[in-house]
Amino acid sequence: MKRLELILSRLLWLVPTLIGLGVITFLISHVIPTDPVAILAGENATAEQIAALRRELGFDRPLPVQLLAYFQDLLRGDMGVSLFSQQPIAEELATRLPATLELTFAAVLLASAIGIPLGVVSALRRNSAIDHALRVVTVSGLAIPSFWLAIQLQYLFAMKVGIAPLNGRIDGFGPEPLTGMMILDSLLQADWESLGGALRHIALPAITLALPAAATIARFTRAGVLEVVTSNYVLYECAMGLPGALVTWKYVLRNALISTVTQIGLIFGVLLSGAVVVEAVFDWPGLGAFAVISIIQSDHRAVMGFTLWAGAIFVIVNLIVDVLHTLIDPRSTR
Amino acid sequence: MSELLLDVENLTLGFRTERGLARILDGASLRIAPGQVMGLVGESGCGKTTLARAILGVLPAGGARIDGGSIAFRGRDLLREDPAIVARDLRGRAITFIPQDPFSSFNPVFTIGDQMMDLMKWKSPRRKGEGRWPALLQPYPRARRRADMEAVLEMLAAVQLPNPRAILRKYPHEVSGGQRQRLMIAMALLPEPDLVIADEPTTALDVTIQAQILGVIRRLATERRVAVLLTTHDLGSAWEICDAVTVMYAGQDVESAPIDAFFAAPAHPYTTRLLESLPRAPEEGGAADVGGIPGEVPSPLAQPAGCRFHPRCDRATEACRVVRPEETQLAAGHRLRCYHPRLPA
Numbered sequence: 001m002k003r004l005e006l007i008l009s010r011l012l013w014l015v016p017t018l019i020g021l022g023v024i025t026f027l028i029s030h031v032i033p034t035d036p037v038a039i040l041a042g043e044n045a046t047a048e049q050i051a052a053l054r055r056e057l058g059f060d061r062p063l064p065v066q067l068l069a070y071f072q073d074l075l076r077g078d079m080g081v082s083l084f085s086q087q088p089i090a091e092e093l094a095t096r097l098p099a100t101l102e103l104t105f106a107a108v109l110l111a112s113a114i115g116i117p118l119g120v121v122s123a124l125r126r127n128s129a130i131d132h133a134l135r136v137v138t139v140s141g142l143a144i145p146s147f148w149l150a151i152q153l154q155y156l157f158a159m160k161v162g163i164a165p166l167n168g169r170i171d172g173f174g175p176e177p178l179t180g181m182m183i184l185d186s187l188l189q190a191d192w193e194s195l196g197g198a199l200r201h202i203a204l205p206a207i208t209l210a211l212p213a214a215a216t217i218a219r220f221t222r223a224g225v226l227e228v229v230t231s232n233y234v235l236y237e238c239a240m241g242l243p244g245a246l247v248t249w250k251y252v253l254r255n256a257l258i259s260t261v262t263q264i265g266l267i268f269g270v271l272l273s274g275a276v277v278v279e280a281v282f283d284w285p286g287l288g289a290f291a292v293i294s295i296i297q298s299d300h301r302a303v304m305g306f307t308l309w310a311g312a313i314f315v316i317v318n319l320i321v322d323v324l325h326t327l328i329d330p331r332s333t334r
Numbered sequence: 335m336s337e338l339l340l341d342v343e344n345l346t347l348g349f350r351t352e353r354g355l356a357r358i359l360d361g362a363s364l365r366i367a368p369g370q371v372m373g374l375v376g377e378s379g380c381g382k383t384t385l386a387r388a389i390l391g392v393l394p395a396g397g398a399r400i401d402g403g404s405i406a407f408r409g410r411d412l413l414r415e416d417p418a419i420v421a422r423d424l425r426g427r428a429i430t431f432i433p434q435d436p437f438s439s440f441n442p443v444f445t446i447g448d449q450m451m452d453l454m455k456w457k458s459p460r461r462k463g464e465g466r467w468p469a470l471l472q473p474y475p476r477a478r479r480r481a482d483m484e485a486v487l488e489m490l491a492a493v494q495l496p497n498p499r500a501i502l503r504k505y506p507h508e509v510s511g512g513q514r515q516r517l518m519i520a521m522a523l524l525p526e527p528d529l530v531i532a533d534e535p536t537t538a539l540d541v542t543i544q545a546q547i548l549g550v551i552r553r554l555a556t557e558r559r560v561a562v563l564l565t566t567h568d569l570g571s572a573w574e575i576c577d578a579v580t581v582m583y584a585g586q587d588v589e590s591a592p593i594d595a596f597f598a599a600p601a602h603p604y605t606t607r608l609l610e611s612l613p614r615a616p617e618e619g620g621a622a623d624v625g626g627i628p629g630e631v632p633s634p635l636a637q638p639a640g641c642r643f644h645p646r647c648d649r650a651t652e653a654c655r656v657v658r659p660e661e662t663q664l665a666a667g668h669r670l671r672c673y674h675p676r677l678p679a
Contacts, residue, residue, distance in 0.1 A: 232438040239390040239433075240521075241425025242456055243469035250452075250470075254443050329443055330505045 003326055010319040014312065021311040022074070022304065026067055029300035036298040040083050057083075070304075079308075080301040082294070089305040093287060097309070098180025099169060100279070100286030104271045106183070106206040108264065111213035116260065118214070119221025120253060126226065134218065141215030146274050150208045150281040157204060164204050167283035170197050205282040209274050213267045220263045224256030231255075258329050265321030269314045338406075339561050340366040340529055345388060345403035348634075356634040358384045360585045360642070361403070361658065366561050368528065371552065373572035373593075374565040375608075376582035377631055382565040383434070385582070386533045389563070390431055391420060407529070426457040430522040432532040432551070436514035436539075440506035447502030450521060454482040457525040489520045493550055512543040516550065523554055529561045536571065548575050569612060573597065578667060581605050584632055584642040586658065591668040601664060601675040604643045641671070649674040 037054045038045070045053075054060050058069070073080060079089040122134040158166040165171070175185040175194040183202070186194035228234060229252060237247045272288075279288035287306055294302035326332050342364040348357040359381045366372045374382050387393050389405055391412065405412040407429065412420055433439040441449055455461075455474045460481055467473065490498035493516040506514060515535060522530045532551060536544035552575035555562045566572055572579050573593065580590040581604065589602040600606045607627045629646035632638055641658055644650040651673065659671045 232433060232435055233441040235392050236431065236433050236439045237441070238421075239387075239392045239425065239431040240453060240457065241421040241427065242452065243422075243472075245469040246452065246456075251441050251444070255441070258443075331442060331507055 003323060006322060006326070007319060010315070010322065014315050017315055018308055018311055019071075022071065022308055023067065025304045025307045026070065026300075027063075029303060030063060030066075034298040036083055036300055039298050074308075079305040082302050083299045084297050089302050092290060092302070093305055093309050095180070096285060096287050096290050099284060100272070100275055100288060101313075102181040102183060103202060103205055103209065103279070103284060103286060104268065104275055106202055107209035107213060107271050108268060110206055110210035111217055111267070112264065114210065115214035115217025116221050116253075116257070119218040119260075120225050120248065120256070122218070123222040123225035123229070123256075124248065138215035138218050141211045144211070146208050146212065147277050147281055149211065150205070150278055153204045153208060154281070163200075165201050167281075169201050169285060170194065171201075172197070174198065205278050205284055208278050208282075209271055212274070213271060216267055217260060217264065220260045221256055224259050225252055228252050228255045254328060258325065261321055261324055261328060265318040268317045268321075272310050272314060337368070338365050339368045339370075339408060340364070340389070340563070341404075341406040342385070342389065343404050343406070345385065345400075345405065347384070347388065347393070347398055347400040347403075349394070349397050350399060351635070353635055355399070357637055358585050358634055359388070359403075360637065362582065362585060363587050363661070364563075364580055365590070366529065366563060369555075369559045369561050371555055371562045371564065371575055371577045373576035373579040374563060374582060375567065375569060375572050375579055378567055379631060379634075380582045381585040382567075382582060383533055386531050386563065386565050390429065390531055391417065391425060426453065427459075427525045428527050429529045429531065430525055430527040432515075432518050432522045432530060432535045434534040434537055436511055436518050439518065440514060442506055444505075445502065446504055446506060446509070446517060450486055450502065450517075450524070451479070451482070453521055454486060454524060455479075458482045458485070459526040460485075485524060486520070489524050490517075492523075492554065493517070493520045495520070511539050512547065515539060515543075515547050519547070519550055519554065523558060523560065526558070527560060529563065530555070531563045531565075533565050534567070535564070536566075536568075544571070545574070551575060569608070581608070584637060585634070586642055587671065588641075588643065589668075589670050589672075591664075592666075595665060595668050599678055601668075601670050601677060602672045603647045603649050603674070603676065606676055641673075 037057065037059055038050055041050045041053050051060075058066065061069075070080070077090060079093070081087065082089050082092060085092065118134055118138075122131040125131050154166055157164045170182055174182050174197070175189050175191045178185050178188055182198040183195065186192070186198055234247065234252060237251055242251075275284075275286060276288035276291050278284070279286045280292040283289070287309060291303060291306040293299075294306065342362065344361045344363060345359050346357070346361055347359050348355045350356075362381060362385055364372070364374065364385065374385065376382050384393070388400075389407075389412070393400075400413060404414070407424065410420075410424075412424070440446070451474075455472070458478065458481075460478050486502070487498045490501065495501055495513060495516050501509060501513070501517070509517070518535075522532075530551075535551065536547050539547060548571055551562060551564070554560070564572070564576060576593050578590065578592045579596045581588050581602065583604050589596075589600065589605045591600070596605070597609065600609055604627075611626055627646055632642060632645070638645055638655070640656045641647070641650070641654045644654040647654065653673050659673050661669050661671055662675075663669050664675075664677075
């Protein structure tokens with residue numbers, strides 16, 4: 001019951017969150033000194049032509065009127081039309097969403113699979129050589145900019161060693177699209193060739209995104225484990241001679257993960273913004289790559305569309321994390 | 335006297351602190367016979383809990399340094415045997431634990447049943463060396479699981495918990511403190527141990543619950559012929575359930591006696607002062623105002639030499655300040671470390 005209440009209240013919060021997000025991005029996009037109309041009209045357009053185009057697009061109206069009109073359209077599910085591709089933005093985003101979701105989920109899974117065990121080991125071997133080495137790795141994982149890491153990985157694995165493709169999502173057509181997530185689709189259709197191709201393509205961008213996330217997860221897990229191992233229940237479990245592996249990987253880990261899981265939800269937001277850069281470098285046809293093109297072209301409508309979608313995904317992922325939280329920690333539902 | 339179950343001899347250990355080595359135990363000895371309920375009494379900070387933890391093998395890792403002595407359990411020296419083998423064969427099986435704080439000693443994120451069945455999976459008396467699986471892959475044979483579950487339900491009834499099956503499905507925060515301590519007692523007895531170490535098992539509980547919990551421990555220890563080491567700062571608790579008492583002062587044992595002799599004829603000056611400090615009704619000859627013991631417990635960083643009680647002792651002589659007294663035996667089971675005991679006239 002409590003869990004349902006939580007979900008409903010979070011979904012309700014989604015509305016004001018998105019309104020706020022929409023207003024802020026709308027204002028920012030109108031304050032920054034770029035003129036999408038001038039870009040659209042081209043270099044040789046006269047001032048009259050630009051003014052005419054501005055009127056045609058409705059960009060000459062006062063800001064509050066434009067904002068209101070935008071939200072009215074949104075209520076009808078209309079995010080407007082991209083100034084450049086002339087495609088409806090909502091449609092464009094919808095076709096690109098699965099690629100980004102696939103990439104960010106792969107990165108989160110990879111980051112957790114690396115970060116959680118590393119955090120546990122460095123906490124248990126506190127102040128040992130392993131712990132110090134891991135600290136160096138995690139700090140550099142956070143410090144390395146993802147575009148640089150992306151290019152290094154491309155250079156090493158795609159160009160020198162040649163075990164991963166340079167960019168793109170798949171060779172050829174890939175699996176029949178069901179969900180749009182190629183790994184999932186090829187698994188569902190038992191299309192092993194496509195699966196291999198999809199995995200090889202996703203490897204480098206996912207690693208690029210996952211590394212800083214893994215560093216954060218490792219640090220939080222380490223802190224969580226260090227706190228839990230001094231607790232009375234761990235003392236009790238050790239005094240009763242339960243096997244060390246059971247105490248660590250069952251009794252300690254689940255308690256230590258309570259704070260890490262919340263962190264993973266927040267990391268997801270970082271991944272979404274990181275995906276903007278990584279998708280551009282790897283030519284990954286997702287929301288991020290779309291956002292980069294839109295920003296470069298000053299296509300404000302498209303940028304706002306991306307921001308709203310990213311915001312909605314972030315809120316929903318954190319809702320899922322909160323539900324997970326209640327599953328891990330039975331005290332949090334009471 | 336029959337063969338000893340637990341024989342702690344001259345245990346000396348300390349903790350490294352920023353201000354030097356804190357000698358928590360200095361030549362502490364403790365003996366428990368099979369089936370005996372032994373009270374380990376002393377003021378807070380005298381080393382009772384550290385001694386209990388040393389026997390349980392859960393001293394703080396890295397911080398503790400053992401400088402001498404031995405802990406023999408049925409002739410096996412727990413300090414010198416392979417810790418992994420001790421953990422597998424003795425901990426949770428022959429020696430079990432009732433912790434001080436039942437609120438924080440249950441893992442908060444697993445059900446009580448889950449935790450009890452994990453304990454039984456590894457520590458059930460019906461477990462006979464089962465393969466060499468890695469701990470996380472170890473199977474739990476069905477037949478044994480069923481037998482263990484029956485034993486659990488029986489034990490929950492024995493510690494007087496209503497509706498055992500429902501309790502197993504609950505999380506620790508859903509049951510009361512008294513119930514949690516009953517569960518802890520059940521878990522301590524389920525492996526059918528020879529020795530239960532109960533570290534101040536009632537301090538965290540309401541006064542009304544304390545007597546009930548002590549009663550349960552005493553009854554089950556007698557019924558199942560289990561020896562108990564009960565650490566307490568409360569002489570009243572010791573009087574209620576112990577067969578014998580060992581008194582500690584500042585990390586050293588000073589006197590050990592059967593319960594009757596302890597209360598009727600205490601011989602060590604510290605013990606006598608301790609008993610005098612108990613409030614008693616006037617008709618029992620108690621003073622109107624309760625007298626404390628002058629002076630303070632010495633800091634573990636700067637312990638006096640010789641008998642550690644000498645700065646507070648009105649009988650202390652030069653000898654007391656230099657060399658700690660050897661153990662002398664006054665009567666059967668009544669041992670003492672004092673140069674100037676109070677002997678009955």
